[in-house]
Amino acid sequence: MFKDFELIAGRPVYIQVKDYMKRLIIKGALQGGQKLPSTRELSILLKVSRNSIIAAYTGLEDDGFAYTVQGQGSYVALEANASVNAADSSWSMDWKARMNGHARLAEELDIMKRGIRAAKGTISFTSIAPDESLFDLDNVKRAFMDRMSVEGNVLLNYGYAKGYKPLIDYLRQYMEHKGVDMKGKDILITNGFTEGFDIVLSALSTGNSSVICENPTHHTAIKNLKLHGFDITGIAMERDGIHLGNLEQALSEGSFDCAYLVPSYHNPTGIVMSPEKRQGLMKLMANYKIPVIEDGFNEELRYSGSHVAPLIATAGAGNSVVYLGSFSKVLFPGLRVGWVLADQELIYYLESIKRARSIHTSTLDQSILYQYLYNGNLEKYLKKAKAEYKRKYELTLQCCKDYIPYTTLSGDGGLHLFVTFPEGFNTRVLLTACLAQGVIFTAGDIFFTDGKGQHTLRLGFSRVADEDIRKGIEIIGRTARQLMG
Amino acid sequence: MFKDFELIAGRPVYIQVKDYMKRLIIKGALQGGQKLPSTRELSILLKVSRNSIIAAYTGLEDDGFAYTVQGQGSYVALEANASVNAADSSWSMDWKARMNGHARLAEELDIMKRGIRAAKGTISFTSIAPDESLFDLDNVKRAFMDRMSVEGNVLLNYGYAKGYKPLIDYLRQYMEHKGVDMKGKDILITNGFTEGFDIVLSALSTGNSSVICENPTHHTAIKNLKLHGFDITGIAMERDGIHLGNLEQALSEGSFDCAYLVPSYHNPTGIVMSPEKRQGLMKLMANYKIPVIEDGFNEELRYSGSHVAPLIATAGAGNSVVYLGSFSKVLFPGLRVGWVLADQELIYYLESIKRARSIHTSTLDQSILYQYLYNGNLEKYLKKAKAEYKRKYELTLQCCKDYIPYTTLSGDGGLHLFVTFPEGFNTRVLLTACLAQGVIFTAGDIFFTDGKGQHTLRLGFSRVADEDIRKGIEIIGRTARQLMG
Numbered sequence: 007m008f009k010d011f012e013l014i015a016g017r018p019v020y021i022q023v024k025d026y027m028k029r030l031i032i033k034g035a036l037q038g039g040q041k042l043p044s045t046r047e048l049s050i051l052l053k054v055s056r057n058s059i060i061a062a063y064t065g066l067e068d069d070g071f072a073y074t075v076q077g078q079g080s081y082v083a084l085e086a087n088a089s090v091n092a093a094d095s096s097w098s099m100d101w102k103a104r105m106n107g108h109a110r111l112a113e114e115l116d117i118m119k120r121g122i123r124a125a126k127g128t129i130s131f132t133s134i135a136p137d138e139s140l141f142d143l144d145n146v147k148r149a150f151m152d153r154m155s156v157e158g159n160v161l162l163n164y165g166y167a168k169g170y171k172p173l174i175d176y177l178r179q180y181m182e183h184k185g186v187d188m189k190g191k192d193i194l195i196t197n198g199f200t201e202g203f204d205i206v207l208s209a210l211s212t213g214n215s216s217v218i219c220e221n222p223t224h225h226t227a228i229k230n231l232k233l234h235g236f237d238i239t240g241i242a243m244e245r246d247g248i249h250l251g252n253l254e255q256a257l258s259e260g261s262f263d264c265a266y267l268v269p270s271y272h273n274p275t276g277i278v279m280s281p282e283k284r285q286g287l288m289k290l291m292a293n294y295k296i297p298v299i300e301d302g303f304n305e306e307l308r309y310s311g312s313h314v315a316p317l318i319a320t321a322g323a324g325n326s327v328v329y330l331g332s333f334s335k336v337l338f339p340g341l342r343v344g345w346v347l348a349d350q351e352l353i354y355y356l357e358s359i360k361r362a363r364s365i366h367t368s369t370l371d372q373s374i375l376y377q378y379l380y381n382g383n384l385e386k387y388l389k390k391a392k393a394e395y396k397r398k399y400e401l402t403l404q405c406c407k408d409y410i411p412y413t414t415l416s417g418d419g420g421l422h423l424f425v426t427f428p429e430g431f432n433t434r435v436l437l438t439a440c441l442a443q444g445v446i447f448t449a450g451d452i453f454f455t456d457g458k459g460q461h462t463l464r465l466g467f468s469r470v471a472d473e474d475i476r477k478g479i480e481i482i483g484r485t486a487r488q489l490m491g
Numbered sequence: 492m493f494k495d496f497e498l499i500a501g502r503p504v505y506i507q508v509k510d511y512m513k514r515l516i517i518k519g520a521l522q523g524g525q526k527l528p529s530t531r532e533l534s535i536l537l538k539v540s541r542n543s544i545i546a547a548y549t550g551l552e553d554d555g556f557a558y559t560v561q562g563q564g565s566y567v568a569l570e571a572n573a574s575v576n577a578a579d580s581s582w583s584m585d586w587k588a589r590m591n592g593h594a595r596l597a598e599e600l601d602i603m604k605r606g607i608r609a610a611k612g613t614i615s616f617t618s619i620a621p622d623e624s625l626f627d628l629d630n631v632k633r634a635f636m637d638r639m640s641v642e643g644n645v646l647l648n649y650g651y652a653k654g655y656k657p658l659i660d661y662l663r664q665y666m667e668h669k670g671v672d673m674k675g676k677d678i679l680i681t682n683g684f685t686e687g688f689d690i691v692l693s694a695l696s697t698g699n700s701s702v703i704c705e706n707p708t709h710h711t712a713i714k715n716l717k718l719h720g721f722d723i724t725g726i727a728m729e730r731d732g733i734h735l736g737n738l739e740q741a742l743s744e745g746s747f748d749c750a751y752l753v754p755s756y757h758n759p760t761g762i763v764m765s766p767e768k769r770q771g772l773m774k775l776m777a778n779y780k781i782p783v784i785e786d787g788f789n790e791e792l793r794y795s796g797s798h799v800a801p802l803i804a805t806a807g808a809g810n811s812v813v814y815l816g817s818f819s820k821v822l823f824p825g826l827r828v829g830w831v832l833a834d835q836e837l838i839y840y841l842e843s844i845k846r847a848r849s850i851h852t853s854t855l856d857q858s859i860l861y862q863y864l865y866n867g868n869l870e871k872y873l874k875k876a877k878a879e880y881k882r883k884y885e886l887t888l889q890c891c892k893d894y895i896p897y898t899t900l901s902g903d904g905g906l907h908l909f910v911t912f913p914e915g916f917n918t919r920v921l922l923t924a925c926l927a928q929g930v931i932f933t934a935g936d937i938f939f940t941d942g943k944g945q946h947t948l949r950l951g952f953s954r955v956a957d958e959d960i961r962k963g964i965e966i967i968g969r970t971a972r973q974l975m976g
Contacts, residue, residue: 016865016866017865017866017867018866018867018870021867021870024870025664025668028668029667029668032667032668032669032670032804065870068870068873068874068877069793069798070793070796070797070798070799071797071798083797083798084797085766085797085798085799086797086798087670087800094774094777095770095773095774095776095777095805095806095807095809096777096806096807096808096809097777097780097806097809097811098808098809098810098811099780099782099810099811101810101833101834101836101837101840102836102840104694104695104782105694105695105837105840106694106695106696106697108693108694108696108844109693109694109695109840109841109843109844110840112840112843112844112846112847113839113840113843115843115847116842116843116846116847118652118846119843135648135649136648138644138645138647138648139644141643141644141647141648143639143643143644143647146639146643146647147635147636147639147643150632150635151632154628154631154632158626158628158631158632159623159624159626159628160623160825161825162623162626162628162631162823162824162825162826163620163621163623163626163823163824163825164620164824164825165825167603179510182514182517183510183513183514183517184517185517185572196849197682197848197849197850197852197853198849198850200847200848200849200850201848201849204847204848204849208593208594209589209590209591209593209594210589210590210591210594211591211593212591226847229847230847233847281570285580288580289579289580291580292579292580292581292582295582295584297584297589308554308555311555312555312556312568312569312570312571313554313555313556313568313570313571314555314570315572319517320580321580321581321582322580322581323581323583324580324581324582324583325583325584325586326582326583326584338647338648339647339648339649339850340645340646340647340648340649340650340853340854340855341647341853341855342849342850342851342852342853348586349586351586351587352586352589352590354598355586355587355590355594355595355597355598356594357601358594358597358598358600358601358604359593359594359597361597361601361603362597362600362601362685362689362711362714362715362718363682363685363686363689363848364681364682364683364685364686364689364827364849365682365683365685365827366827367682367827368682368825368826368827368853368855368856369825370825370826370853370855370856370859371853371855371856374855380501380502381501381502381503382502382503382505382506385503385506385509385550385553388553389553392553
């Protein structure tokens with residue numbers, strides 16, 4: 007005994023001794039009522055200071071694993087492992103068989119569990135997460151320290167389900183500056199876009215709800231719509247956004263509970279819907295009385311051209327648009343903060359669902375984000391990030407033009423481009439062939455609502471080095487030509 | 492125009508000017524194509540430096556709200572407000588009428604929306620959140636800085652749905668030291684207990700599931716069980732935990748999909764189930780093959796007596812217990828970090844549900860918590876917090892004995908006590924009478940699974956000052972006596 011004790015760096019020694027002794031007690035190597043070695047003995051056996059042993063024994067007592075008899079020493083607590091490993095209450099069951107349809111579907115639609123595990127050194131165009139080397143860590147640290155010094159205790163205790171008040175107030179203004187009429191509207195802070203979308207769907211789904219959306223569209227949205235039992239109708243995209251003629255036809259023929267739309271830097275096509283189309287779209291939605299769930303995805307990553315107001319601004323004083331915002335792709339995805347901006351009566355209900363789901367979003371994340379924004383860092387960061395992404399965007403665009411035998415190519419900015427090959431071409435076959443050469447991308451079929459899109463792919467360039475962009479796209483292009491014969 | 496501009500402190504001036512100009516553009520006070528004042532003019536009008544105006548105009552251009560004509564000046568972008576407030580696409584709908592049964596039930600069961608709004612100065616025994624004056628902010632700051640300097644960029648980018656690997660590894664050891672056989676088990680990090688519980692129920696509920704639990708029990712658990720359509724059977728409590736006789740009878744008569752149990756510092760009764768009862772309970776569960784969802788709530792807040800192993804330790808190598816852990820009540824509720832420890836096949840499915848819900852829990856929160864734990868702060872903090880809570884617990888206990896005409900009083904530690912009055916006494920009436928005297932508590936009926944408990948109340952003492960504990964309980968006691976006649 008006591009020979010397998012090994013110290014690790016950085017963690018207090020007395021805690022390591024305490025943990026080690028606990029393990030012996032739990033395993034039954036030290037029995038309830040048994041006398042522990044004296045602090046002097048154990049100090050020699052474990053080769054640590056006697057003070058550490060004394061502190062460890064005190065810790066064991068604090069945790070109820072030992073007790074002291076005055077003048078005699080320390081003993082293992084009688085009941086410390088009394089209820090552990092009682093053989094006759096140990097049984098096993100088949101959890102997989104217990105999983106309901108929701109759990110099975112969530113697993114089935116989980117593309118992270120179906121994705122390719124790329125070897126190190128693979129050139130990967132699959133990510134549309136930000137380039138972390140752009141992060142301005144010093145400003146994040148400053149925001150944390152600023153906020154902690156103002157109200158650290160408050161930040162670490164319970165907050166409100168609706169969110170951290172200063173952040174909500176900031177976002178109200180922020181959305182006003184995008185042209186949103188905030189009267190009668192309210193904001194709920196969520197754990198990113200995904201939780202916001204999930205909560206909205208939780209409140210609206212009826213078991214046989216139907217939704218209309220762009221085709222292709224954001225695959226996480228497709229997943230969550232399916233998990234909530236929505237019947238999905240996808241409308242084809244044109245170069246400047248959703249096809250309004252097809253949309254009107256679908257609206258006139260079917261009945262829909264809501265629409266889900268990504269008007270800016272649409273995922274996966276990268277298209278920004280034109281202002282005229284936004285107006286036309288919203289008129290149609292008003293005519294057919296279809297509420298819109300607007301995904302504000304990447305709205306901030308505009309490289310050029312005029313500001314384009316979100317759909318919720320187009321709706322003016324109306325309450326028919328539910329806007330989902332997030333800085334995840336623009337700022338820091340690790341901070342899980344998004345928001346739902348909508349009619350205040352709807353937010354009232356969503357707040358109760360949020361409380362039942364996760365009580366509230368991390369106050370620390372919210373307050374760091376708030377202070378970072380208040381300090382004026384978003385503007386500085388965006389200037390730097392947009393310049394860098396624009397450069398990469400133009401490089402990727404040029405490489406696609408130089409190397410890839412595409413039919414159409416889209417992407418007005420953001421962090422990705424979308425490539426469409428001739429009908430009949432299969433990007434899954436292309437992917438397998440490219441993987442063998444150390445290059446991967448996202449096959450486009452996962453973005454389609456109708457099982458099509460086998461001839462498309464998405465190229466995320468935000469985290470790929472310049473030389474890898476060139477090299478990777480050249481390989482994709484060459485391989486595609488070979489496959490085309 | 493330009494007369495209502497007002498500077499606020501701390502936020503960069505140029506951003507305030509930019510935001511102000513945006514508002515004018517959005518409102519239509521400045522029209523697309525209109526020339527903006529020269530930087531010199533605006534500097535005088537707004538009384539800020541010309542450099543700030545120049546930076547503001549650059550910012551307006553970056554955001555697509557303005558453009559420059561060389562040698563002439565800045566103009567409002569033509570389409571900056573083109574799609575805003577188009578009257579013919581503005582319409583309103585009745586969101587309340589659209590809310591499904593889930594949303595309505597979530598609102599109905601949301602006790603925060605039914606609670607008493609206490610005036611300032613009210614002595615409130617309603618909270619069982621930790622006392623934030625105990626928080627060791629310096630160690631939290633150090634943990635943040637330590638972790639940021641090691642891998643700041645990584646922390647701010649996307650993490651994994653399962654959780655932050657160093658924290659998972661830490662918790663594996665932590666649970667091993669409580670006697671858990673970790674073989675074949677895995678851990679999923681969640682946004683606190685609530686999300687963990689909600690995700691587990693999402694995977695298990697079948698629409699007509701049934702659960703057996705203690706009566707009374709944690710009201711948030713009751714809410715979530717109801718929201719997932721569970722039929723709830725509550726089993727009465729004895730002084731040392733759930734009544735095993737009643738439990739066995741219920742198990743022999745009914746059919747249950749799972750049990751939900753709070754073995755330590757049970758909410759609301761504060762009872763710690765004895766080791767013998769834990770063994771008896773788990774034998775019953777093994778006999779009837781009922782999986783257990785164990786709420787590890789407040790397990791760390793043991794003031795005295797031996798360590799008592801959690802139920803999942805009693806189950807040994809079996810996989811029938813799903814353990815939900817959290818440091819929320821013990822450490823910082825503001826950091827929303829909890830965990831599900833269970834059979835690895837179950838965790839595999841729960842991970843997919845988690846990904847669909849919120850992608851992952853804040854990496855920043857997880858990494859701060861990890862570093863804080865690794866640095867050995869939990870031990871130090873618990874020592875201080877337990878000493879303080881023990882003192883308050885003993886004071887509250889004594890005051891209850893001195894002043895309150897109870898029938899039974901329970902609470903073995905933790906942050907609250909539970910008072911039972913004679914049958915027929917109504918604590919809602921008592922609450923109304925006490926509120927008029929500036930004292931509130933939690934009426935016990937919300938914790939009961941069978942609509943009973945009108946004669947009970949919960950006293951949370953963690954955030955009440957000593958003199959208020961005395962004063963408040965004296966008022967509750969006196970008022971109760973008056974009501975009893």
